[in-house]
Amino acid sequence: MTTKEKIMDVALHMFSERGYEAVSIRDICGEVGIKESTLYYHFKNKKDILDSLTAKFREHIEGLLGGVDEIADEPAAEGQEFVGEKMMDTYMMDSYLFEPFCNLMIRLMMIEQFHNEEIRELYEKTMFTDPYEIQMDIFMRLAKAGTFTENEAKWLVRDYHAYMNMLTYKYLLNGELTEERKQRYAKEVHEYMQRIMKRQ
Amino acid sequence: MTTKEKIMDVALHMFSERGYEAVSIRDICGEVGIKESTLYYHFKNKKDILDSLTAKFREHIEGLLGGVDEIADEPAAEGQEFVGEKMMDTYMMDSYLFEPFCNLMIRLMMIEQFHNEEIRELYEKTMFTDPYEIQMDIFMRLAKAGTFTENEAKWLVRDYHAYMNMLTYKYLLNGELTEERKQRYAKEVHEYMQRIMKRQ
Amino acid sequence: MTTKEKIMDVALHMFSERGYEAVSIRDICGEVGIKESTLYYHFKNKKDILDSLTAKFREHIEGLLGGVDEIADEPAAEGQEFVGEKMMDTYMMDSYLFEPFCNLMIRLMMIEQFHNEEIRELYEKTMFTDPYEIQMDIFMRLAKAGTFTENEAKWLVRDYHAYMNMLTYKYLLNGELTEERKQRYAKEVHEYMQRIMKRQ
Amino acid sequence: MTTKEKIMDVALHMFSERGYEAVSIRDICGEVGIKESTLYYHFKNKKDILDSLTAKFREHIEGLLGGVDEIADEPAAEGQEFVGEKMMDTYMMDSYLFEPFCNLMIRLMMIEQFHNEEIRELYEKTMFTDPYEIQMDIFMRLAKAGTFTENEAKWLVRDYHAYMNMLTYKYLLNGELTEERKQRYAKEVHEYMQRIMKRQ
DNA sequence: TATGAATGAGGTTTCATTCAT
């Protein structure tokens, strides 16, 4: 890992725990093991570290969004009963909510949305707008598959989305992201799906 | 309004918008119209302002919780179709989410939950635990009234709770709390209730 | 002398010797005997010290310009042979070029004219435009008094002005302003006047 | 142009506009298109750039001074009426005040005379002592040619010198050195000479 | 020749806080 990467890594960990303002350049450098002036060789200023992180995150997200359609058409893996479960699992969890970099970025955004307009927008896009669209897409597929009517789907997606937000907040965005918490999250998601699917 | 009250008022407005750290004693005093040294006659230190605010909020909440049972038994007002609507309207909205002091305190807590353990707990209690209990109570009453089974109620309360959180975040906790936003929030709550009640 | 005045005094001495940039807040505070943070109680920032100095200088200058006409009509003192000598002596020297605050301000402006547009303008006004106008006025009086023609006067004032600039630069704006240097300056000015007056 | 020359060129332009201190190694390298560390291959340190510039200037000046006597004896060109005009034009203007390198060096010295003792001396020598001597020489030739008495000459040279300084400052040392400014300067010099020569 | 990476020293500024009046 280059020094620059190490700085970004340390900064992300600290920012996502204490918030951008509460972390000083000194803190970061102390942890990385460099002098403060060295940091300014790699980054223009403190803000630049944050910007580099969000830029990296944006790229990551774009990559994910780019692959969404392929995944959507993949056959379900074993243990996955319904259309779209694959996407939820692979995408929302493994490649996003559970993925270490993204997970920390989400925490960071959650904190900084109140201090930084650009981050607020990014947070809304990546945690609300984008997921909502994907979820809507899945529920529409389910509607087309006859699982329920299109009108039902429209309401269900909102319920689902709200519920996922709650679970995410509850299990994934505070304290360490342990294997156990991931599993509990996955289990609750699965149960919710079961409940919905059996309702009709 | 005494100077002390004015300080708390100004501090609350600023804290709830920019966060505790980002607001300086200077900022507060500038807005109140006093010198920084004067503030220290009224408060031990900066933290003391925050503590006074949370203390006041705790009292307010306790008052509300104390009155919950009476309200629960009150007959529904006109335009309120279901058991518990009265409570939602009067309590959650008029006396809590819409009430200026509480509304700002919630914003403040939402921001500061990430920087302050005590606030995190208060936030969880007043935005999750307490409301959840009240909502559970209402849904159990509805179950007893035969609207749905107790088992259904247990799931519905979770869905409801998640949905309310989403609405609250969406309408009540960013930007100014206008009359229009309140109405849109109330309308969405009402629609949600309608949907639930008609499901069986 | 209040702390604020002491800061301005020390700053002026240092600025006028080493230039604005080369003097650090630390330098000033060290000399004044206060901590750096104290300085920021009295001044918004470093620039504010400079601005306060120029503001004070502007006021001083305005005061001087305001009194010009009265002086112009005063009778010459002993040892003053020509109309206008009184003004030169009293104004340009005693109240301006020799006056400690102004003298240092001129040095400061001379240095900072190259780094600061506002100061460049102030320098031009107070060292070129204003003095030139006053000198022109005097030479026109001399012309009216028949000492020389108006046309001659127009040229003479330019010569005189250039010569004064040279003398000022030579005697008054580097090193300490000793009594001896003042006298040599005054003597050269006097000689110049003699030479001019006797030419016809 | 070698890298070393490019550095000196860029540095001179920047120093002469903003002053030595205000220009950073970064600034220079940014403009030249090299990394800061590269600069230290060509120069020992920042001061060394300045020293190289003054050394080059000293050489240039010595070359000029060396050729003075020859020029003094050259016959006047067309449009040049008086002894010495040739020298003024060729030397002071074309080869010195108007010559790009010298012009910038003079600006640089004018700024830095207040921050650097060596430069102060160089400035005095090249802008006061040397020119004064040359001018004195010319006026003495004029005196010998019978244009005016030796005593008159001694005063005239001082007036002339002061006037030239004023014109130089006014036309040649701030803002870009345009063709128009050069012509206005030359015209004013010429007029001044006319005025002097016709006075007797 | 040129560069990437690092650094020590120093700069300006903000902030919460204290204390005598």
Added chain:
DNA sequence: CATGAATGAAACCTCATTCAT
């Protein structure tokens, strides 16, 4: 009650310079 003045600690940042490659 309120203020003026002062302060220590810490923040971000810039700069000239070095050195291995």
